[in-house]
Amino acid sequence: MQAAARDARTAIVLFSGGQDSTACLAWALEHYARVETVGFDYGQRHRIELKCRSRVRAEMAASFPHWAERLGDDHLLNLALLGQISDTALTDQRAIELQANGLPNTFVPGRNLLFLTFSAALAYRRGASVLVGGMCETDYSGYPDCRDNTIKATQLALSLGLAMPMTIETPLMWLDKAQTWALAEALGGAVLTEIVINHTHTCYLGMRGKRHAWGHGCGSCPACRLRADGYTAWRRSVEP
Template sequence: MSVTLEKTPETAREQLQTAALVLFSGGQDSATCLAWALERFQRVETVGFDYGQRHAVEMQARQTVRDSMAKALPQYADRLGDDHVVDLTGYGRIAESALTADRKIEMDARGLPTTFVPGRNLIFLVAAAALADRRGLEVLVGGMCETDYSGYPDCRHDTMVAMARALSLGLDKPVVIETPLMWLTKAQTWELAQQIGRAALVELIIEDSHTCYQGDRTHRHAWGYGCGECPACELRAAGYDEWASGR
């Protein structure tokens, strides 16, 4: 039973005959993961989740990024397949956080940021695995990372290993979860985008992807649009500055 998460480039190339489903929010990380998957798999579909997030701009950004991806990576355009949106608004009301309700972004009693949506990635992976099973997609691809991240426990490598095993048992077949950003810093994520798609992909991520927790699309920075103050913007900005300074 396979619960392999990260593969070497050689192993990934051997999987060119397979198809992948990318958990796709339209942010920097998932945009990079989509490009990574298009480079490796013959057929790539995407899935987004409407979980009642406060800012509709996130759902709008994901379609813009998808549309732009074919132009930024024309050599892989024919690999980009269908997009799916799963309605999880009921779950969002249960797992209330600063991303789904008007709450201050701060640390809670457990030491977790109030932007943490309890179990979000677990729910996403279950829904994605069910969709992938129906669509004949063998690999799930997610932008989870525990190097430069907000401390969410459902982004950790151990969580992904456990989820891959649980899904494999529950579906009675191997479920592979690929997390190409798991051990990368944000600077390295920018570098990965540069390696895959050169300036065109970096420009796409700057202009079209959305990461800001405040839903701000009015303030343009060197690294893209956002408030510049929330934890997501701070991580993205710091990573961009480190990457840009080393070029």
């Protein structure tokens, strides 16, 4: 993408250190003149992802100098209260299973709504007017706060509440995991996909031991299975 075609606004990427948010960070760096990142510590059991964030940023900056010059500050917000009021498999040591309402017990009520609200407040102070998130309605486990209508409603509420336009971009909204792998390759080639494989974290159980073809993780939790299946489908689509 030519520099002249990039949006002059500053974007803040909701950056967990996982596969999806890494693809979103690369996407934002291709589309916006300046990009900052924000992460959240809410007592998640897979908080190892927080340690991956700085490594992923550093690897991307070192590998892509044209992105490094536009990559701004990183912010880590303490949302411990969310973990205190949540009773989920992402904030407590329990088996992952479906609940009576049909949602997996990995659903943290209000998580994305809070993430977007705090990110918008940060954006207001940082002179940014775009938020970029990895919410997806294709591979999303049924989480209601990942749905496109939820994001559009949140964008309207934030813009009204801040008395300024606040755009929420969701480049993965209609992509499955195979397409997310393909997007990373399209944005940064084999170098970026290797960064995703080696340094990002997805596993709900927080395991970083074994390195699979698709990355580190337990290999059996829903997040690992989704990532692994997407990787396999993507590789089949590009191999002769």
